[in-house]
Amino acid sequence: MDVNTKQDEGSTRWVDSDPSGSLRDAGRHLAELKAFAQNYIDARLDSVKLGFKKFVVIMIFAAVGLLIAGAMLAAAGAMLMIGIAQAIGAAFDPPKPWIGYLIVGAVAVIGAPTATWFILRYVTGLCCQQTRERYDRKHALQRAINGRDVNDAARASSEAEHG
Numbered sequence: 001m002d003v004n005t006k007q008d009e010g011s012t013r014w015v016d017s018d019p020s021g022s023l024r025d026a027g028r029h030l031a032e033l034k035a036f037a038q039n040y041i042d043a044r045l046d047s048v049k050l051g052f053k054k055f056v057v058i059m060i061f062a063a064v065g066l067l068i069a070g071a072m073l074a075a076a077g078a079m080l081m082i083g084i085a086q087a088i089g090a091a092f093d094p095p096k097p098w099i100g101y102l103i104v105g106a107v108a109v110i111g112a113p114t115a116t117w118f119i120l121r122y123v124t125g126l127c128c129q130q131t132r133e134r135y136d137r138k139h140a141l142q143r144a145i146n147g148r149d150v151n152d153a154a155r156a157s158s159e160a161e162h163g
Contacts, residue, residue, distance in 0.1 A: 081104050081108060084100070084104050085097065085100035085101045085103070085104040085105075086100055087100065088100030088103055088104065089101070139151065
């Protein structure tokens with residue numbers, strides 16, 4: 001047992017009577033805590049960096065995959081259009097492939113934008129209809145719970161201001 005330590009009365013713990021030793025121990029524990037905290041922060045930062053690196057690698061592979069898929073789709077589409085054009089050209093006697101290429105080209109140039117326009121109109125209309133139906137359901141629920149909906153409240157507020 002150290003000369004500078006004594007046992008507290010009624011306690012089994014030892015108390016250091018030298019305060020500089022306690023301060024030294026506290027400083028050492030604080031330095032240790034700082035080192036542990038820095039280690040934790042470094043580990044978290046490395047984890048975030050690793051996650052970002054994985055994300056970048058996945059995005060690169062996805063981009064390459066999309067490029068390959070797009071090229072394959074374009075090649076397949078071109079082969080399909082050439083085949084249709086040659087089949088149309090072969091229907092003439094004597095075969096006139098240029099007529100098939102002309103017809104397929106015209107259909108592609110006119111048909112693709114037209115089909116895109118119709119599809120976009122349909123999808124946009126469908127989205128608007130779904131939004132209207134969702135708000136109609138919300139307003140019906142408001143009327144069932146509160147006796148009026150947001151439109152009724154706005155009308156009443158407007159009439160009170162102007163009227």
